[in-house]
Amino acid sequence: xxxxxxxxxxxxxxxxxxxxxxxxxxxxxxxxxxxxxxxxxxxxxxxxxxxxxxxxxxxxxxxxxxxxxxxxxxxxxxxxxxxxxxxxxxxxxxxxxxxxxxxxxxxxxxxxxxxxxxxxxxxxxxxxxxxxxxxxxxxxxxxxxxxxxxxxxxxxxxxxxxxxxxxxxxx
Amino acid sequence: xxxxxxxxxxxxxxxxxxxxxxxxxxxxxxxxxxxxxxxxxxxxxxxxxxxxxxxxxxxxxxxxxxxxxxxxxxxxxxxxxxxxxxxxxxxxxxxxxxxxxxxxxxxxxxxxxxxxxxxxxxxxxxxxxxxxxxxxxxxxxxxxxxxxxxxxxxxxxxxxxxxxxxxxxxxxxxxxxxxxxxxxxxxxxxxxxxxxxxxxxxxxxxxxxxxxxxxxxxxxxxxxxxxxxxxxxxxxxxxxxxxxxxxxxxxxxxxxxxxxxxxxxxxxxxxxxxxxxxxxxxxxxxxxxxxxxxxxxxxxxxxxxxxxxxxxxxxxxxxxxxxxxxxxxxxxxxxxxxxxxxxxxxxxxxxxxxxxxxxxxxxxxxxxxxxxxxxxxxxxxxxxxxxxxxxxxxxxxxxxxxxxxxxxxxxxxxxxxxxxxxxxxxxxxxxxxxxxxxxxxxxxxxxxxxxxxxxxxxxxxxxxxxxxxxxxxxxxxxxxxxxxxxxxxxxxxxxxxxxxxxxxxxxxxxxxxxxxxxxxxxxxxxxxxxxxxxxxxxxxxxxxxxxxxxx
Numbered sequence: 001x002x003x004x005x006x007x008x009x010x011x012x013x014x015x016x017x018x019x020x021x022x023x024x025x026x027x028x029x030x031x032x033x034x035x036x037x038x039x040x041x042x043x044x045x046x047x048x049x050x051x052x053x054x055x056x057x058x059x060x061x062x063x064x065x066x067x068x069x070x071x072x073x074x075x076x077x078x079x080x081x082x083x084x085x086x087x088x089x090x091x092x093x094x095x096x097x098x099x100x101x102x103x104x105x106x107x108x109x110x111x112x113x114x115x116x117x118x119x120x121x122x123x124x125x126x127x128x129x130x131x132x133x134x135x136x137x138x139x140x141x142x143x144x145x146x147x148x149x150x151x152x153x154x155x156x157x158x159x160x161x162x163x164x165x166x167x168x169x170x171x
Numbered sequence: 172x173x174x175x176x177x178x179x180x181x182x183x184x185x186x187x188x189x190x191x192x193x194x195x196x197x198x199x200x201x202x203x204x205x206x207x208x209x210x211x212x213x214x215x216x217x218x219x220x221x222x223x224x225x226x227x228x229x230x231x232x233x234x235x236x237x238x239x240x241x242x243x244x245x246x247x248x249x250x251x252x253x254x255x256x257x258x259x260x261x262x263x264x265x266x267x268x269x270x271x272x273x274x275x276x277x278x279x280x281x282x283x284x285x286x287x288x289x290x291x292x293x294x295x296x297x298x299x300x301x302x303x304x305x306x307x308x309x310x311x312x313x314x315x316x317x318x319x320x321x322x323x324x325x326x327x328x329x330x331x332x333x334x335x336x337x338x339x340x341x342x343x344x345x346x347x348x349x350x351x352x353x354x355x356x357x358x359x360x361x362x363x364x365x366x367x368x369x370x371x372x373x374x375x376x377x378x379x380x381x382x383x384x385x386x387x388x389x390x391x392x393x394x395x396x397x398x399x400x401x402x403x404x405x406x407x408x409x410x411x412x413x414x415x416x417x418x419x420x421x422x423x424x425x426x427x428x429x430x431x432x433x434x435x436x437x438x439x440x441x442x443x444x445x446x447x448x449x450x451x452x453x454x455x456x457x458x459x460x461x462x463x464x465x466x467x468x469x470x471x472x473x474x475x476x477x478x479x480x481x482x483x484x485x486x487x488x489x490x491x492x493x494x495x496x497x498x499x500x501x502x503x504x505x506x507x508x509x510x511x512x513x514x515x516x517x518x519x520x521x522x523x524x525x526x527x528x529x530x531x532x533x534x535x536x537x538x539x540x541x542x543x544x545x546x547x548x549x550x551x552x553x554x555x556x557x558x559x560x561x562x563x564x565x566x567x568x569x570x571x572x573x574x575x576x577x578x579x580x581x582x583x584x585x586x587x588x589x590x591x592x593x594x595x596x597x598x599x600x601x602x603x604x605x606x607x608x609x610x611x612x613x614x615x616x617x618x619x620x621x622x623x624x625x626x627x628x629x630x631x632x633x634x635x636x637x638x639x640x641x642x643x644x645x646x647x648x649x650x651x652x653x654x655x656x657x658x659x660x661x662x663x664x665x666x667x668x669x670x671x672x673x674x675x676x677x678x679x680x681x682x683x684x685x686x687x688x689x690x691x692x693x694x695x696x697x698x699x700x701x702x703x704x705x706x707x708x709x710x711x712x713x714x715x716x717x718x719x720x721x722x
Contacts, residue, residue, distance in 0.1 A: 095444065142182070160459055
């Protein structure tokens with residue numbers, strides 16, 4: 001499954017380690033929330049970057065105290081119809097100030113890219129090769145946005161305000 | 172009227188291009204039907220019994236004549252020459268071809284109409300009072316806020332994949348014409364003691380399989396906080412609404428399961444953390460939106476012009492005027508309802524020719540503006556009273572002057588088994604038969620205000636629960652049967668109707684309704700005691716006895 005990060009298809013630096021597999025001694029890993037919370041103390045001494053897959057039905061309160069030492073949080077779309085992870089993403093970015101990698105996993109399709117970017121995702125495990133290749137073109141589909149989110153894109157309402165101010169300044 | 176600016180136009184054009192690409196990928200097989208389904212639904216496209224159905228939004232029920240003409244064009248060019256106005260201020264076309272949909276959307280986008288989120292598990296078209304801005308006694312025009320919400324809910328990055336659909340309705344009048352109590356979020360605009368504009372916020376209303384009347388979650392939310400408060404509700408729902416069972420996924424079930432107090436606490440806690448965010452609305456934003464609504468410049472006109480005095484001698488005109496003309500906030504003007512419920516016709520349908528003619532009449536008599544109400548009728552909101560006789564003649568010629576507004580034959584009905592893949596039974600022929608039974612205007616007037624609502628299945632698109640008389644089609648051993656409820660209402664005193672007894676077969680429905688109406692005429696305390704009030708006073712028993720005594 002291709003990983004898109006920084007707008008490009010890239011090699012995944014995180015080794016996905018299953019719950020019943022032995023942890024590699026070093027190197028960057030991505031593990032489940034259960035494994036992470038079960039052994040958070042020991043993992044904190046381990047060398048190498050750490051990423052956690054956080055289920056979309058688990059309260060973020062359990063994750064928030066650990067955010068400072070995570071290189072990546074992967075949120076899950078069990079189906080593209082299940083939008084819970086959009087709320088989790090915005091809360092991590094906008095309320096809890098998380099600045100590490102925020103990865104979308106599961107059924108990630110082209111037609112969600114813009115929503116995901118706006119919610120704060122910056123890495124995407126894309127289901128289909130063709131969708132991953134279309135990433136750069138797809139995210140340019142929209143140039144106007146109605147809602148303020150933490151992604152910094154200026155909203156239509158504020159563009160109008162700016163326009164009004166510049167018009168009145170020019171008079 | 173709200174005028175789109177370049178930014179609004181850009182968004183809908185970008186949406187059309189996105190959908191064009193999605194249709195192309197579906198037709199090439201790149202997208203599976205499962206993947207495409209949600210994308211097409213979010214653009215208003217359903218797969219029905221015979222063809223694709225296309226649902227176009229008419230935000231808060233306001234149309235310009237140019238927009239109505241474009242809807243007529245779509246009906247003619249891409250469909251079979253007619254459209255169906257729904258109970259949520261949408262219009263549906265029933266025979267559209269998938270490959271032509273992007274072009275139809277592009278044609279509509281040119282006049283600022285779209286089909287975004289008219290279906291799918293997202294926030295739907297924001298609806299409002301069809302008399303907004305013209306009703307006497309209204310606190311202020313609720314469409315300013317409706318438009319703010321329309322923009323806020325359009326392509327929302329967090330709430331486009333909710334557990335289930337989500338509907339807003341707003342009213343700013345004491346009499347609720349927007350049915351806010353049967354919406355996921357209902358907003359009643361009022362001014363508090365300090366004179367500040369805000370909203371009573373109701374949540375968890377809805378019909379369908381499990382009907383609930385909305386409950387007040389917060390008695391007053393300041394206008395500045397409207398979007399942040401709505402976002403808090405949506406966020407709690409997005410996270411905790413059920414996704415395991417489609418029939419339990421609406422917010423009404425979450426509110427019911429948690430209880431309104433606990434749900435309100437969850438929302439409050441969320442809201443307090445973000446009320447001062449970028450969602451806070453300052454007055455300049457409201458002013459900007461308001462500045463893009465244009466209002467007619469009314470003339471000083473007499474309340475009782477000569478034209479009206481003369482026409483009063485014509486009993487047909489008088490019957491129509493008394494029934495279909497309502498008071499306007501400006502002296503000398505009136506609000507005119509156009510009945511889309513002709514005797515024997517399918518409720519809410521209009522032909523392309525009728526739409527064009529109505530658009531022309533709107534230009535001539537109503538400052539180019541048309542309204543769409545949830546009762547599936549249209550309205551011309553700014554008619555000079557002196558023009559009423561001429562307008563009536565023109566409306567009568569095109570078949571939209573049946574004087575039955577709010578009467579027994581002004582039936583709300585879903586498309587039912589004639590079109591819909593979800594339906595268990597037909598709705599339209601039941602409605603048609605009832606309009607024939609009650610075709611006599613004098614009888615209908617004698618009966619007075621009486622709303623009959625018909626749904627062809629439990630999903631309740633015809634809002635049968637809140638009809639004064641509700642008719643619900645069900646299937647029993649392969650045959651169409653109908654359950655009858657009475658005493659429902661959708662206004663400020665909204666209530667779910669009560670079942671009167673066992674379901675009756677298709678052929679008996681019209682007789683049963685006649686029995687109920689006759690029972691009412693015999694039982695009412697006074698001629699002006701409305702049907703619903705008689706049911707409220709006496710309960711369902713006397714009606715039940717009458718209906719089942721001989722069956």
